Amino acid sequence: MKVSQMLISTLRENPAEAEIVSHQLLLRAGLIRKSASGIYIYLPLGMRVLEKISAIVREEMNRFGGQELLLPIVQPAELWQETKRWDVYGEEMFRLKDRHNRDFCLGPTHEEIITDLVRREVNSYKQLPLLLYQIQNKYRDEKRPRFGLMRGREFVMKDLYSFDRDQEGLEHSYKKMYQAYTNVFKRCGLDFRVVEADSGAIGGSTTHEFMVLAETGEAAIVYCDECDYAANVEKAEAIPMETEKEPAAEMELVATPDARTIEEVAGYLKVSPKRLIKTLFYRADDEIVAVLLRGDREVNEVKLQNHLDCLQLELADPKQIEEIAESPVGFVGPVGLNVKILADKEIPLLTNAVAGANREGYHYKNVNPGRDFEIDEVADLRQVEAGEPCPKCGAKLNSARGIEVGQIFQLGTKYSEALNAKYTDENGQEQLLVMGCYGIGISRTMAAAIEQNHDENGIIWPITIAPAQVVIVPVSTKEEAQVEAAEKLYRACLNAGLEVILDDRDERAGVKFKDADLIGYPIRVTVGKRTVNEGTVDVKLRHSGEEQAVQLTEATSHLKELVDNLFKQYQAQYEGITA
Ligand code: ATP
Ligand code: MG
Numbered sequence: 001m002k003v004s005q006m007l008i009s010t011l012r013e014n015p016a017e018a019e020i021v022s023h024q025l026l027l028r029a030g031l032i033r034k035s036a037s038g039i040y041i042y043l044p045l046g047m048r049v050l051e052k053i054s055a056i057v058r059e060e061m062n063r064f065g066g067q068e069l070l071l072p073i074v075q076p077a078e079l080w081q082e083t084k085r086w087d088v089y090g091e092e093m094f095r096l097k098d099r100h101n102r103d104f105c106l107g108p109t110h111e112e113i114i115t116d117l118v119r120r121e122v123n124s125y126k127q128l129p130l131l132l133y134q135i136q137n138k139y140r141d142e143k144r145p146r147f148g149l150m151r152g153r154e155f156v157m158k159d160l161y162s163f164d165r166d167q168e169g170l171e172h173s174y175k176k177m178y179q180a181y182t183n184v185f186k187r188c189g190l191d192f193r194v195v196e197a198d199s200g201a202i203g204g205s206t207t208h209e210f211m212v213l214a215e216t217g218e219a220a221i222v223y224c225d226e227c228d229y230a231a232n233v234e235k236a237e238a239i240p241m242e243t244e245k246e247p248a249a250e251m252e253l254v255a256t257p258d259a260r261t262i263e264e265v266a267g268y269l270k271v272s273p274k275r276l277i278k279t280l281f282y283r284a285d286d287e288i289v290a291v292l293l294r295g296d297r298e299v300n301e302v303k304l305q306n307h308l309d310c311l312q313l314e315l316a317d318p319k320q321i322e323e324i325a326e327s328p329v330g331f332v333g334p335v336g337l338n339v340k341i342l343a344d345k346e347i348p349l350l351t352n353a354v355a356g357a358n359r360e361g362y363h364y365k366n367v368n369p370g371r372d373f374e375i376d377e378v379a380d381l382r383q384v385e386a387g388e389p390c391p392k393c394g395a396k397l398n399s400a401r402g403i404e405v406g407q408i409f410q411l412g413t414k415y416s417e418a419l420n421a422k423y424t425d426e427n428g429q430e431q432l433l434v435m436g437c438y439g440i441g442i443s444r445t446m447a448a449a450i451e452q453n454h455d456e457n458g459i460i461w462p463i464t465i466a467p468a469q470v471v472i473v474p475v476s477t478k479e480e481a482q483v484e485a486a487e488k489l490y491r492a493c494l495n496a497g498l499e500v501i502l503d504d505r506d507e508r509a510g511v512k513f514k515d516a517d518l519i520g521y522p523i524r525v526t527v528g529k530r531t532v533n534e535g536t537v538d539v540k541l542r543h544s545g546e547e548q549a550v551q552l553t554e555a556t557s558h559l560k561e562l563v564d565n566l567f568k569q570y571q572a573q574y575e576g577i578t579a
Helices: 021-028 042-063 077-082 109-123 167-187 262-269 301-308 318-325 412-416 440-452 479-496 509-519 527-534 553-570
Strands: 031-034 039-042 074-076 095-099 103-106 132-141 154-164 191-197 207-213 219-224 230-232 252-257 276-283 289-293 312-315 338-345 355-357 362-368 376-378 399-414 423-426 429-431 434-441 471-473 498-504 523-525 536-541 546-549
Touching: 021 031, 021 423, 039 042, 042 132, 042 154, 042 167, 042 289, 042 440, 074 077, 074 338, 074 498, 077 109, 077 355, 109 132, 109 154, 109 412, 109 434, 132 167, 154 167, 167 191, 167 399, 167 434, 191 219, 191 312, 191 399, 191 523, 207 440, 230 429, 252 355, 262 355, 276 318, 276 355, 301 376, 301 498, 318 376, 362 434, 376 423, 399 412, 399 440, 434 440, 471 479, 471 509, 479 498, 479 523, 479 527, 523 553, 527 536, 546 553
Parallel strands: 191 230, 289 338, 338 376, 471 498, 471 523
Antiparallel strands: 031 039, 074 103, 095 103, 132 154, 154 434, 191 207, 207 399, 219 230, 219 399, 252 362, 276 289, 276 312, 355 362, 399 434, 423 429, 523 536, 536 546
């Protein structure tokens, strides 16, 4: 395409609403425009990137046996009622009514629809396994849509669903998708880690997230350099640490006027926060429970919610706590408490600890769990931090932030059971289908790629997902000879199968160079005076800044070779598992 004929509009300044670099550059490079909060227009250049990522995803899904279909966005409430998710999904679901007052929603995900399809179409084991996928908009009325394409309310997702006869089949499908996802993100030029994750509301057990490492990532992960362990902190197992043991001393009530926080109490009593018992109160559905952690630890609400197996979990409000503990919040503790007590695994290891006395202005010293209060349940309830031992090999864990670009789940029979989706096996017996689901955020991947590939001048697209591979810039459109040479090269490149854009606008060269850097084409070719006088063009690589004069007569083959070489950096693995 020629820039003079394209809808390209770049912005010089960072739009005030954009907090992170991908959002800023997506807007500035003219790839997207906002329509409403969390809802975006993809401009032609942005659309090209989206299509490139989609094409890579399609290739990898097909390679591993996926079949593409297209499911409806508008979904009837009845199916969601069958799985009981109509109520569970809550405010994130966009709901609507048709003219007959029937309930529908805009699909936030498609387990219900696809399982309904498969229960109608599949009868026999001979039709299995099936891997069905689509690439389509998803709708989630996110509480905090932000960061441009990172967390939208309308976004593009690839979702694949696997249907197998049994767990063994599911595990094979899961392996295939694991490999397919690894290939996708490699080919998109992303530095990522695969982490063990929590399965949350969607159900099932085994699940992995694909995390692009970036400081702006919303997820915290821990990983080990010595072995392959990596996990979302929501999930990461905490190894209980022993606190120095002391012979149990008699419990003692001590005045701690004005010392309410862990730091204040530890400072006042001159003990390490490790020896303090932090007492938190949660409302789990309709029950209030106390949660005990060492003073230097943070609670992990995902672990807590999983342990309690409740639908709603929130910190109890201070009024309720005061009623239960008969003391202001800063002085509450487990001794003499009348609610269920959950303790993190480190609590039973404490001796002579400090805890609130449930009396304003006082704490207890020498509290010994088991002797001075009973624990109802012990579990891993805390957040893991960098520097703690890896649960697999014991080496020190590192921490990083990640952008979740994909997640794969072994669902098992959660949806087939709810929707009664069965097949008949070789013995004529009816069996539940065993399912997996696998999502990639296509639009989020686009943003994540920018987070990892940019400099102060703009985007640096990996060649595999760039809106075009080459941009040709004639320095002066007033010079007939330059225009002609640029046109000729442009046509030769097109004929050679290169994805090329000709910036034929009547603009100063500086403006065109700036735009080329901002938009982030991997290769820029400058056609100028030297082209006319000496028969050479300047070929510049966006990622390294390397620039080289190339004979015009050899320019096309040179560019082709450059493109091929750049592609080689992003090759995926195709050995081992196949469809
Ligand atoms: P998150 O925890 O970030 O809200 P999720 O776990 O709810 O995401 P999934 O249901 O696993 O998301 O969806 C599959 C993929 O879709 C995610 O890995 C992510 O890449 C993408 N995705 C999810 N929500 C959004 C969103 N609001 N905007 C853009 N992409 C999203
Ligand atoms: Mg997820």
